[in-house]
Amino acid sequence: xxxxxxxxxxxxxxxxxxxxxxxxxxxxxxxxxxxxxxxxxxxxxxxxxxxxxxxxxxxxxxxxxxxxxxxxxxxxxxxxxxxxxxxxxxxxxxxxxxxxxxxxxxxxxxxxxxxxxxxxxxxxxxxxxxxxxxxxxxxxxxxxxxxxxxxxxxxxxxxxxxxxxxxxxxxxxxxxxxxxxxxxxxxxxxxxxxx
Amino acid sequence: xxxxxxxxxxxxxxxxxxxxxxxxxxxxxxxxxxxxxxxxxxxxxxxxxxxxxxxxxxxxxxxxxxxxxxxxxxxxxxxxxxxxxxxxxxxxxxxxxxxxxxxxxxxxxxxxxxxxxxxxxxxxxxxxxxxxxxxxxxxxxxxxxxxxxxxxxxxxxxxxxxxxxxxxxxxxxxxxxxxxxxxxxxxx
Numbered sequence: 438x439x440x441x442x443x444x445x446x447x448x449x450x451x452x453x454x455x456x457x458x459x460x461x462x463x464x465x466x467x468x469x470x471x472x473x474x475x476x477x478x479x480x481x482x483x484x485x486x487x488x489x490x491x492x493x494x495x496x497x498x499x500x501x502x503x504x505x506x507x508x509x510x511x512x513x514x515x516x517x518x519x520x521x522x523x524x525x526x527x528x529x530x531x532x533x534x535x536x537x538x539x540x541x542x543x544x545x546x547x548x549x550x551x552x553x554x555x556x557x558x559x560x561x562x563x564x565x566x567x568x569x570x571x572x573x574x575x576x577x578x579x580x581x582x583x584x585x586x587x588x589x590x591x592x593x594x595x596x597x598x599x600x601x602x603x604x605x606x607x608x609x610x611x612x613x614x615x616x617x618x619x620x621x622x623x624x625x626x627x628x629x630x631x632x
Numbered sequence: 633x634x635x636x637x638x639x640x641x642x643x644x645x646x647x648x649x650x651x652x653x654x655x656x657x658x659x660x661x662x663x664x665x666x667x668x669x670x671x672x673x674x675x676x677x678x679x680x681x682x683x684x685x686x687x688x689x690x691x692x693x694x695x696x697x698x699x700x701x702x703x704x705x706x707x708x709x710x711x712x713x714x715x716x717x718x719x720x721x722x723x724x725x726x727x728x729x730x731x732x733x734x735x736x737x738x739x740x741x742x743x744x745x746x747x748x749x750x751x752x753x754x755x756x757x758x759x760x761x762x763x764x765x766x767x768x769x770x771x772x773x774x775x776x777x778x779x780x781x782x783x784x785x786x787x788x789x790x791x792x793x794x795x796x797x798x799x800x801x802x803x804x805x806x807x808x809x810x811x812x813x814x815x816x817x818x819x820x
Contacts, residue, residue, distance in 0.1 A: 453687050491739055492726060494646045494719030495656070495689045502723040511724060518720055522712055525688025529696040530708050532682055537701075544816050551815020552681040553674075553765035554786045555808050558793045559684065560758040563654055564751060571747035580745060584752035588658060589759055600658045600753060601648040604746065611745020612738055619737070 441516045444508055447474070448501055448520030455497060455521075462497050466504075476508060497521060576614050580607060635703045638670070639714035642695045647718040649691065654680075655750050656691035657757035663698075671698050677761045685805045691715055766790060785818055 451469055455462045463486065470476045482500075489499035498518055505517025539545050572578050584603055591597045645659040660676050671679075671694075679697055683690035692712055699711030763769060766786050793807050814820070 455687050488726060489723075491650075491743060492719070492722050493648060493650050494722065495649075495691045495715070497689050498692070498716050498719045499723050502720050503727060506724060506727045514720060514724055514727075518716055519713075522688075522692060522716060525686065525692050526696045526708060526712050528686050528688070529682070529693050530700055530705060532686070533697050533700040533708070536678075547815045547820050548812040549674075549678050549681070549815070550765070550786075550820035551789065551811040551813070551818075552808055553677045553761065554789045554815075554820070555793050555804075555811035556677050556680045556684075557758065557761050557765050558790050558797065558807075559680070559804055560654065560754070560761060561794070562797060564755050564758060567747075567751050567754075571751045577744070577748040581748040581752045584749045585756055588753050589756035600662050601644060603749060603753065604648050604650060607745040607749030608742040609745070611743065612741035615737075615741035615744045 441509060441512060444505060444513055445516040445520040448505070448517045449523045451501075452521040453524035462500065466500070470504065477504060481507075580610060635707055635710060637667075638699060638702055638707060638711050641667070642699075642711045642715040643717055645691065645695075646715040650746050650750055654690065654754045654757070656689075656694065658753035660694055661757050661760055670702055673760055673764055675701075677764055680761070681808050685808055786820060789814055 447469060451462070451465055454465055463482065466482055467479060471479055471482065485500045485503045486496070489496045489503065492499055498521060501517045501521040502514045505513040505515070507513075509516065572581050584607060587594070587598055587603065588600065641663050645656055645663070649655040649659055657676070657680075660671075661673065664671055664673055664676060675697070676694070679694050680690060682697075683693040686693065692715060695711040695715040696708040699707035699709070701707075703710075766783050767781055768783060789811065793811065796802070796807060797804070
């Protein structure tokens with residue numbers, strides 16, 4: 438029980454200092470878990486992240502669950518995940534309560550109108566950063582354009598395709614395309630060795 | 633009943649958003665379209681800013697916020713837990729066969745398609761923010777012309793922030809704070 442509490446408390450602290458989630462979390466985890474406590478190694482952390490990225494859900498939560506599981510099984514996984522959630526939930530509840538009471542003030546509205554402009558640019562930056570890793574050949578470019586069109590103009594289509602369906606279709610298309618590419622590669626390789 | 637529906641929607645978001653970070657955005661917009669009383673497009677844009685300036689990932693922050701708006705503190709807690717639940721279940725299963733999973737060719741193939749798809753949906757979600765922040769959609773339907781369509785003050789600020797982010801490499805929180813001050817001074 439004491440160890441579970443320690444696990445929970447460690448992830449409460451990690452959750453309170455992780456801004457933006459995802460890879461922003463890695464240096465903090467390294468300091469708290471590898472350097473200070475010796476619970477895991479840097480190589481393991483990298484593994485957890487690569488798996489956290491390939492599984493559905495928030496990366497930070499996936500990694501928390503993973504480390505908790507490695508320490509203390511299912512109970513550890515829950516302690517770490519709930520620990521990571523604790524700080525952000527409390528902070529947002531306070532902000533939400535604040536916004537409810539102050540959102541009608543004109544200055545607050547002007548401030549958020551300005552902030553929204555900055556958010557546009559931040560999203561553009563994120564898209565540009567992800568572009569190189571995601572759109573790598575004609576197939577991925579075509580998939581990007583099709584999904585973008587379907588999603589951005591869904592209001593004008595006779596039927597709205599839910600985002601979840603698009604995700605499943607894209608995953609299936611990726612498997613088909615990469616299998617075909619592998620087979621083409623395999624065939625080319627065989628021909629090469631026969632010569 | 634509303635609370636149950638809220639949990640179900642965030643469970644779905646946790647289950648299908650792949651890639652982390654902004655990958656939850658398309659699901660949030662879909663939720664806002666289906667349940668306009670939960671939160672608006674404006675709320676999502678504001679929550680992105682709040683998420684950049686507070687700890688935690690945007691998906692968690694949005695679930696807490698939407699839950700609180702619909703059903704108070706209990707709503708905030710339950711919606712966030714519903715978002716986390718799929719992660720916990722899936723990771724617990726995968727933790728058992730860790731190394732086989734990562735090198736699985738099917739998983740790699742799926743991601744070959746999922747990465748551009750996720751990016752496409754984030755881009756489309758970005759257009760939604762542009763729609764509330766940089767342009768006046770009413771001008772388009774009202775036939776007021778291109779000059780009134782663009783929100784020029786906002787457009788200039790956007791260009792300045794873009795250049796600033798590239799050149800200065802400051803923390804985004806600083807740019808968000810500057811934008812808030814500019815918004816108040818120039819009455820955005």
